Amino acid sequence: MNRIDALFARLKSEDRRALMPFLTAGDPDLATTAALIPELARRGADVFEIGIPYSDPVADGPVIAASFHRALVQGVRVAHVFQTLRALRAEKDATVGETPMVAMVSYSIVNKIGVDGFLDDAAAAGLDGLIVPDLPVEESTPLAEKAGRRDLKLIQLITPATPRPRAAEIARLATGFIYYVSVAGTTGERKALPEDLKENVAWLRTQTELPICIGFGIGSPSQVRELAEVADGLIVGSALIRRLADAANRARADVVKEAGDFVGDLAAALRPGP
Amino acid sequence: MPAPASTSSETPASRSIATGPDALGRFGAFGGRFVPETLMDSLNQLAEAYEEAKADPEFVRELEYYWRDYVGRPSPLYRAERLSKFAGGAEIYLKREDLNHTGAHKINNAIGQVMIARRMGKKRVIAETGAGQHGVATATACALFGLSCTIYMGEEDIRRQKLNVFNMRTMGATVVPVGSGSKTLRDACNEAFRDWMGSSRETHYTIGSVVGPHPFPLIVREFQSVIGREARAQVLEKAGRLPDAVVACVGGGSNAAGIFYPFINDADVELIGAEAGGRGGKPGDHAASLTQGAPGVLHGSYSYVLQDDDGQTQDVHSISAGLDYPGVGPEHAYWKDLGRVRYESVTDAEALDAYAAVARHEGILPALESSHALAQGFKEAARLGPGKILIVNLSGRGDKDAFEVARLRGEPIH
Ligand SMILES: Cc1ncc(COP(=O)(O)O)c(C=O)c1O
Numbered sequence: 036m037n038r039i040d041a042l043f044a045r046l047k048s049e050d051r052r053a054l055m056p057f058l059t060a061g062d063p064d065l066a067t068t069a070a071l072i073p074e075l076a077r078r079g080a081d082v083f084e085i086g087i088p089y090s091d092p093v094a095d096g097p098v099i100a101a102s103f104h105r106a107l108v109q110g111v112r113v114a115h116v117f118q119t120l121r122a123l124r125a126e127k128d129a130t131v132g133e134t135p136m137v138a139m140v141s142y143s144i145v146n147k148i149g150v151d152g153f154l155d156d157a158a159a160a161g162l163d164g165l166i167v168p169d170l171p172v173e174e175s176t177p178l179a180e181k182a183g184r185r186d187l188k189l190i191q192l193i194t195p196a197t198p199r200p201r202a203a204e205i206a207r208l209a210t211g212f213i214y215y216v217s218v219a220g221t222t223g224e225r226k227a228l229p230e231d232l233k234e235n236v237a238w239l240r241t242q243t244e245l246p247i248c249i250g251f252g253i254g255s256p257s258q259v260r261e262l263a264e265v266a267d268g269l270i271v272g273s274a275l276i277r278r279l280a281d282a283a284n285r286a287r288a289d290v291v292k293e294a295g296d297f298v299g300d301l302a303a304a305l306r307p308g309p
Numbered sequence: 310m311p312a313p314a315s316t317s318s319e320t321p322a323s324r325s326i327a328t329g330p331d332a333l334g335r336f337g338a339f340g341g342r343f344v345p346e347t348l349m350d351s352l353n354q355l356a357e358a359y360e361e362a363k364a365d366p367e368f369v370r371e372l373e374y375y376w377r378d379y380v381g382r383p384s385p386l387y388r389a390e391r392l393s394k395f396a397g398g399a400e401i402y403l404k405r406e407d408l409n410h411t412g413a414h415k416i417n418n419a420i421g422q423v424m425i426a427r428r429m430g431k432k433r434v435i436a437e438t439g440a441g442q443h444g445v446a447t448a449t450a451c452a453l454f455g456l457s458c459t460i461y462m463g464e465e466d467i468r469r470q471k472l473n474v475f476n477m478r479t480m481g482a483t484v485v486p487v488g489s490g491s492k493t494l495r496d497a498c499n500e501a502f503r504d505w506m507g508s509s510r511e512t513h514y515t516i517g518s519v520v521g522p523h524p525f526p527l528i529v530r531e532f533q534s535v536i537g538r539e540a541r542a543q544v545l546e547k548a549g550r551l552p553d554a555v556v557a558c559v560g561g562g563s564n565a566a567g568i569f570y571p572f573i574n575d576a577d578v579e580l581i582g583a584e585a586g587g588r589g590g591k592p593g594d595h596a597a598s599l600t601q602g603a604p605g606v607l608h609g610s611y612s613y614v615l616q617d618d619d620g621q622t623q624d625v626h627s628i629s630a631g632l633d634y635p636g637v638g639p640e641h642a643y644w645k646d647l648g649r650v651r652y653e654s655v656t657d658a659e660a661l662d663a664y665a666a667v668a669r670h671e672g673i674l675p676a677l678e679s680s681h682a683l684a685q686g687f688k689e690a691a692r693l694g695p696g697k698i699l700i701v702n703l704s705g706r707g708d709k710d711a712f713e714v715a716r717l718r719g720e721p722i723h
Contacts, residue, residue: 090621091495091607093502094345100489100499113619142343143606147620169343169609173333194347196509201350219347220507 037186038135038163039211042081043246043267052305053081053268054259055248056275056298057139059102060085061111063283063290065119070291072123076130078295079302083134084166084250084270087116089141094168096223098273101280113144113153117160124161137164137190137211142174150178154185164188164211172205183210193239195219195229206243212268213243216251223273224254228262236265256304263305271301329643334523334610337646339639342522344502344609351509356524358429363531368424375420376535379453380410382417384536386543386700391670396690399553399697403673404540404568406704411446413676413705414536414564419446419515421532423454426513433457433512437501439466439494439560440631440678441473442705443517448482450515458482461500463493466630469713491624494560494634498608518561519638522609526638533567540700541571548698554579554689557702558682559599559652560631562638564704569650579651582641583685585627586654592617596625597654598637599645612639628657628717629677631705659684664707664714676705677713 046053056075060068072083088106092099123131138157145153145167157165164187170178172191179189188211193202196219206213215236217228229235232249239247249262250270259269278297282290329336342352362368376382384405393401406414419436426434434456438444444460451458460477464486467474477484490496498521505514519526519533537555544552555572557565559582572578587595595601598613605614607622615623615635627633644650660677663684667675675683679702686701693699707714715722 090490091499093499093608094347094506096503104489107621141606141620143616143622144620146606146611147616147618168345169606171342171344171346171349173349174341174343192346194345196347196350198350205346216347218507219510221503 037188038133039082039188041133042135043212046081046267052263052266053248054079054298054302054305055082055084055268055270056080057084057086057270057272059099059106059276060087060116060119061106061109062088062102062276062279063105064109065111065115067282067287067290069119069123070287071294073131074291074295075298076134078299080298081134082268083136084272085116085120085136085138087113087138087140087144089144092141094221096221096273098277099222102276105283113148117156120160120162135163136161137166137188138162139166139168142167142170145178150181154181154187158185158187162187164190166190166192166214168192172208179208179210190214192216195235199238202239203242206239206245209243209245212246212248213239214270215239215247215249217249218252220251222251225252228252228258233265256300259301260304329640330523330527334527336640336643339610339612339642340523340526341611342609343606343611344522345506347506348509348522351505352522352524354429358425359524359528362425362428368428372421372424376417380416380420381408382535383539383543384408386540386547388547389671392667393690395666395670396687398690398695399693399699401686401690402544402552402698402700403703404536404700406536406564406702407673407675407679407706411442411449412708413442413446414533414567415443415446415517416449417535417567418517418529418532418563419443419450422513422515422528423447423450423456426456426515427454429513431511431513433459433508434515435459435461435501435504435508435512436515436517437461437494437497438517439497439633440629440676441466441470441477441709442631444477444482444484445473447515448477448480451482452480459504460484461487461497461504463487463491463497465492466494466497470630470709471712472709493630495622502608518563519566519640520561520608520610520636526610526640529563530566530570530640533563534570536564536567536702537569537571540568544698544700550698551575551578552698552700553693554581555700555702556581556583556682556686556689558583558632558678558704559637559641560634560678561636562641564702566638566640568702573649580649581685581689582650582652583655583681584652585629585632585681586656587626588657593624594626595654596627596633596635598635599641599652600654604642607636610639612642613637613645628660629681631676631678632681653685655681655684661714661717663687673703674707675703676707677710679704
């Protein structure tokens with residue numbers, strides 16, 4: 036069974052929500068990424084969204100765009116990212132072992148490497164799914180079919196700018212889980228989330244059996260707690276990446292601990308209160 | 310814009326090559342929409358609004374009014390005798406887009422798109438710019454129609470095109486410097502897309518070339534085709550026949566698409582695009598996507614791009630800010646693969662020589678972008694030989710480039 040399906044089945048039986056931190060592979064370097072993943076898993080991360088750095092990420096705000104840039108100037112390449120992930124899976128570290136990992140990757144990269152080659156390598160690296168943020172459903176059928184044959188989920192995004200009939204159609208084509216984008220805009224923390232967010236997610240739930248995870252703009256334990264009412268999972272990106280911005284100049288152990296503490300706080304917010 | 314009924318008969322009825330895009334925005338294999346879901350509904354709405362506008366005689370009439378009385382169209386097709394003698398061969402005609410209001414072809418598209426934005430009830434317009442000509446054209450159209458205007462421009466381009474920055478601000482536009490990446494056109498595009506991700510409900514993104522996701526390559530090509538429709542009618546009138554070749558520079562490819570498209574089914578007319586060959590063939594030294602790149606995805610469409618083998622966009626270089634871009638419009642990719650258009654690369658040095666030659670021999674200061682077309686035009690004129698006719702699209706004037714050319718010559722203007 037795909038690890039994503041297994042995770043959400045288990046969480047459902049436990050009435051829990053998934054915490055899904057986003058990490059840029061290779062920021063500040065791949066060794067730190069490899070240290071962060073097991074630590075964050077230990078501190079309560081249920082799924083990892085691994086950003087493969089891309090030179091022109093138009094869906095990303097300044098924090099993640101800068102993070103991609105830092106990774107790329109380090110010379111991080113897709114093959115190195117896959118090697119790192121494959122090594123983590125091979126470690127049989129009990130915490131990372133069955134934790135699902137999905138790659139967030141631009142179609143520019145997938146297309147250039149070649150769809151089949153990319154998917155083979157992604158599957159071999161132990162990835163469970165892909166988020167391709169610049170591949171709308173109209174363009175995604177060939178990739179979805181090929182990913183499906185390798186038991187990789189192609190996770191689709193639905194946004195506040197998606198009209199409902201279109202959202203229903205996307206939900207029908209999605210696999211793994213649905214990534215509901217909380218705000219119309221780029222990635223980045225927001226103080227306030229749209230007022231109709233919960234209502235929109237509740238409507239989406241009437242259209243699909245798949246788990247719904249909310250991402251974009253979420254950066255605090257209180258936001259996580261609030262959205263846990265309606266979502267099956269919460270994705271936190273920029274708020275975590277911001278804490279890694281000057282990581283290159285600090286001791287790795289401190290960086291990893293600080294990120295772990297933050298994820299621990301988010302995880303605590305998801306646990307049923309006293 | 311679509312030819313009004315009276316002139317559409319000038320283009321051949323056969324649509325064998327002049328087809329597309331299809332419903333997915335594909336020109337053959339190229340084009341499409343590789344953008345975040347957040348933008349898809351806006352693109353669908355834009356495609357719909359464009360189809361409505363183009364079918365609305367009032368919209369067409371108003372656009373033609375502004376093109377004529379405000380832009381100064383039709384632009385002349387000028388027989389450049391001294392330049393022809395200098396080049397030694399075919400007779401060279403210059404399509405004088407440099408004489409348009411704001412000094413380049415960019416205004417043809419900017420007015421059309423801002424009129425669509427207005428029809429769609431958008432209050433704000435954003436655009437990217439490289440050389441600043443599209444930024445100026447968009448700021449101009451926004452001043453004309455009273456819309457708020459924000460222009461994204463790379464810091465390197467702000468430095469080398471400061472006259473245009475000053476003019477945009479004078480017309481009320483906000484110019485936002487982009488300091489990420491290579492600080493040029495590609496980075497300005499990224500920022501404009503990011504803005505639009507969060508603003509598309511009230512904002513129209515006036516893209517400046519035949520690039521980006523569908524329907525932009527279609528809309529921009531249609532608005533710019535006025536260049537080729539005029540040129541075709543003018544050469545028939547002046548020379549009594551079609552030209553042997555048409556040459557244009559290719560950055561994103563809008564002035565080239567605009568002049569080529571109405572000739573695309575005239576099989577005997579050679580079409581030649583001149584890309585920025587920069588200072589050499591090494592990655593990072595040029596911006597020749599069609600002649601040195603490979604198919605890939607950038608800024609929402611599948612076309613020829615300059616990427617490394619991981620799909621990361623490569624740095625590019627051109628002396629000309631308007632050609633300094635690692636991608637190109639998908640319809641050019643289609644024409645290239647069909648063999649309908651031949652693409653060549655022209656170096657910085659060749660462009661500078663052409664700039665000087667046209668100044669000396671015709672008293673015309675061409676834009677550095679257009680100087681690439683002129684340099685290629687000289688080669689084609691010599692190859693074609695006497696008795697042949699060549700049209701070069703003089704896409705813009707060179708006022709904006711005086712500072713940069715002076716600096717390169719070691720005589721900076723302060
Ligand atoms: C005068 C002029 N010509 C050509 C270009 C290149 O654009 P395109 O290839 O879209 O015509 C520019 C762009 O800034 C320009 O200003």
